Amino acid sequence: MEFRQLGKSGLKVPVLSFGTGTFGGGNEFFAAWGATEVEEARRLVEICLEAGVNLFDTADIYSDGLSETILGKAIEGRRDQVLISTKATFRTSAGKDPNDVGSSRYHLIRACEASLRRLGTDYIDIYHLHGFDALTPIDEVLSTLNNLVASGKVRYIGCSNFSGWHLMKSLDIADRYGWPRYAGHQVYYSLIGREYEWELMPVGADQGVGALIWSPLGWGRLTGNVRRGQPLPKVSRLHKTGDMGPQVSEEYLHRVVDALDQVAKESGKSVPQVALNWLLQRPTVATVIMGARNEQQLRQNLGAAGWNLHADQIAKLDRASDVTPIYPYWHQRQFTERNPAAAAPGPSTKCEG
Ligand SMILES: NC(=O)c1ccc[n+]([C@@H]2O[C@H](COP(=O)([O-])OP(=O)(O)OC[C@H]3O[C@@H](n4cnc5c(N)ncnc54)[C@H](OP(=O)(O)O)[C@@H]3O)[C@@H](O)[C@H]2O)c1
Structure with missing residues (x-):
């Protein structure tokens, strides 16, 4: 398995990691994703480790903590072989108090300690804020994360679902005080959702x-x-949760699926393998968090690494999934088309073909 540095931190992560949103089935939403129990979770962890995938992602809200509990049991006796990523900020159904949500010092410390208990470990390798909390001052958030790192409870910090300015302002404040920076940003990105590139x-x-x-x-x-x-x-899971999460028009989805079908056919790979491999070739991507309801899906997805789509196949997928940029990105694209040297990675650079 290829490992990449997580941003400019010293941590190396496998290009494929495993998401445990399917563990537990502890409430209606997550039950639609899956209900993997401890024994099966152990087997899935074993399969990942055999393939060189040692990073497992969870969150306190996944099945209201059950995902963390099951992951903790599944890695029992192998803590030193795995990297755990988990998240806080959002409210679990047990948290009824006004302070049981957000990224305040009060909530983050309690949430971190609860995650450590459920995971059965005394440290978290990557601790993410699940979303941006506009009510808590950024220096309160970052000084709390700094203390969690200094206390040894957290090794690296990450954020998730931030806007560009949330991330940039946070990095600037961290630099100003010499606090740890976000090493990673956990983001939605796929062949039918390329807004990450803007x-x-x-x-x-x-x-x-x-x-x-x-x-x-x-x-x-x-x-x-x-x-x-x-x-x-x-x-x-689309039956129950298709209208939540990222939305996509039927026309766009099928245009991309048609292109995936063609590339899958000519490369001898499956549609999910091609879709995952495309992501592995994009700038800034450190790891792609695979979801899998069962062993068969996991084994198939593990086959997404260790080979590369050809440039013309990437161009075909780029073309099929390209969308008209929103402002100011269409304006920037026009400028960079005339001045290619000024292009940053992203949609301001028009895709090839
Ligand atoms: N930070 C955040 O806000 C956030 C949000 C969402 C997820 N995550 C993380 O990202 C992980 C992955 O997200 P995701 O589950 O939404 O990823 P995804 O790859 O978009 O979807 C995974 C689902 O696709 C289906 N599937 C996967 N591989 C397949 C295969 N080879 N053949 C057929 N069907 C297949 C399964 O659903 P069915 O069997 O039901 O079809 C599976 O549960 C999560 O577990 C979690 O750790 C983070």
Whole structure:
């Protein structure tokens, strides 16, 4: 398995990692994703480790903590072989108090300690803020994260679902006080959701913040089982959660799936493998967090690494998934088309072909 540095931190992460949103099935939303219990989770962890994938992503809100508990049990006795990424900020259903949400010092410390208990460990390798909390001053957030790192409870910090300015302002404040910077940004990015490229990819490239990609198959749509004119497969989380998360028009989805089908056919790979491999070739991407309901899906997705799509195949996928930039990015694209040397990675650089 190829390892990449997470941004400009010293931490090396495998290009494929495993997301445990499918562990537990502890509430209606996550039950639609999966209900992997401890025994199966152990097997999935084992399969990952055999393939060289040692980074596991979870969050306190996944199945209201059950995902962390199950992951903790699944890695029992192998803590030193794995990297754990988890997240805080959002409210779990047990948290009824006004202070049980957000990135305040009060909530982050309690949330971190609760995650450590559930995971059965005394440190978290990458601790993410799950979202931006506009009510808590950024220096309160970052000084708390600094203390968590200094206390040894957290090794590296990351954020998730931030806007460009949230990230940039946070990095600036961290630098001002000499506090740890966000090493990684956990972001939604897929062949049917390329908004990451507008602002966040250029910030990541400029500032050395590595991307950890969530929902790389577009919220479970680029599986090869969602096709024009066909009903959804009988078992699919899309039945219950398709109208949550990232939305996509049918026309755009099928245009991309058609291109994926062509590339899959000519490369002898499956649709999910091609979709995941495309992401591995994008600037700033440190790791792609695979989702898998079962062993079969996991094994297939593990086959997304260790080879590269050809340039013409990438260009075909780029073309099929290209969208008209919103302002000011169309303006910047026009400028960089005339001045290619000024192009930053992202959609201001028009895709090839
Ligand atoms: N930071 C955040 O805000 C955030 C948000 C979402 C997710 N995440 C993280 O990212 C991880 C992955 O997200 P995701 O599950 O949404 O990723 P995804 O890759 O977009 O979707 C995964 C789903 O696609 C289907 N699938 C996957 N591989 C397949 C295959 N080979 N063949 C057929 N179907 C396949 C399965 O659903 P079905 O079997 O139901 O079709 C699976 O649960 C999560 O576990 C979590 O750790 C983070």
